[in-house]
Amino acid sequence: MTESKPLLVAGADGFGEALKDSLVEHCRARGYEVDDLGTGAYYDKAGEVARRVQVDGAKGLLFCGTGMGVGIVANRFSGIQAATCENVAAARCARAINDSNVLCLGGKVTTPADARAICDAWLAAWNQISGARRHRRDNLTHWLISTGGSRRSTASLRATRRRSGGPATSRPSWRTSGPPSTRSRTSRGSTECLS
Numbered sequence: 001m002t003e004s005k006p007l008l009v010a011g012a013d014g015f016g017e018a019l020k021d022s023l024v025e026h027c028r029a030r031g032y033e034v035d036d037l038g039t040g041a042y043y044d045k046a047g048e049v050a051r052r053v054q055v056d057g058a059k060g061l062l063f064c065g066t067g068m069g070v071g072i073v074a075n076r077f078s079g080i081q082a083a084t085c086e087n088v089a090a091a092r093c094a095r096a097i098n099d100s101n102v103l104c105l106g107g108k109v110t111t112p113a114d115a116r117a118i119c120d121a122w123l124a125a126w127n128q129i130s131g132a133r134r135h136r137r138d139n140l141t142h143w144l145i146s147t148g149g150s151r152r153s154t155a156s157l158r159a160t161r162r163r164s165g166g167p168a169t170s171r172p173s174w175r176t177s178g179p180p181s182t183r184s185r186t187s188r189g190s191t192e193c194l195s
Helices: 016-027 042-056 068-074 088-094 110-123 131-147 151-163
Strands: 010-011 034-041 057-065 081-084 101-106 186-188 190-195
Touching: 010 016, 010 042, 016 034, 016 081, 016 101, 034 042, 034 131, 042 057, 042 068, 042 101, 057 068, 068 101, 068 110, 081 088, 088 110, 151 186
Parallel strands: 010 034, 010 057, 057 101, 081 101
Antiparallel strands: 186 190
16 A cells, blocks of 8 residues: 655745745656745745644745755744755655654755755655654653753753752763862863852
8 A cells, every 4th residue: 555645835935946946846746746835035934834734734845045044943833843954864864763844955055956856865754763763752852842841941950950069961070070169160271260
């Protein structure tokens, strides 16, 4: 039994328009249904595509100058894993390992031929994520969302551990030696007190 191909939703800003048009044509020729949302401000198109991925379960294709701007905006939406890919290996990993549901490409940095290869690799890796890995990833995502986990909260946790005298990291360093009031930092041979 063959699996049905996912609906693709595409959008771009002015810098990614030519690449989007080329890739939309390529995907349609390969038998994918593609809903082209056109061209506009990168943040508007990234938001429109992200909402369609959230609501319809479609897969997104976003384009801007580098692919990074649309990726940053799209990742602000719950349930969106947008990946900016600049080569085939990154596209495979973005799908198979990280379960990305939006592919971001840059019109200024990616040729149409490279974009076709990247998109083909991303779409071919669609069902390669394992059930165990998906379960671990979903649990981690749930934990991050429920705790507000981010680099900022991790840094805050480490700072709290340091203030309480507990280990901030598993490696010994100047940050974990001695009580908080006597810790010092070595900077180019000099020692200055942090208290």
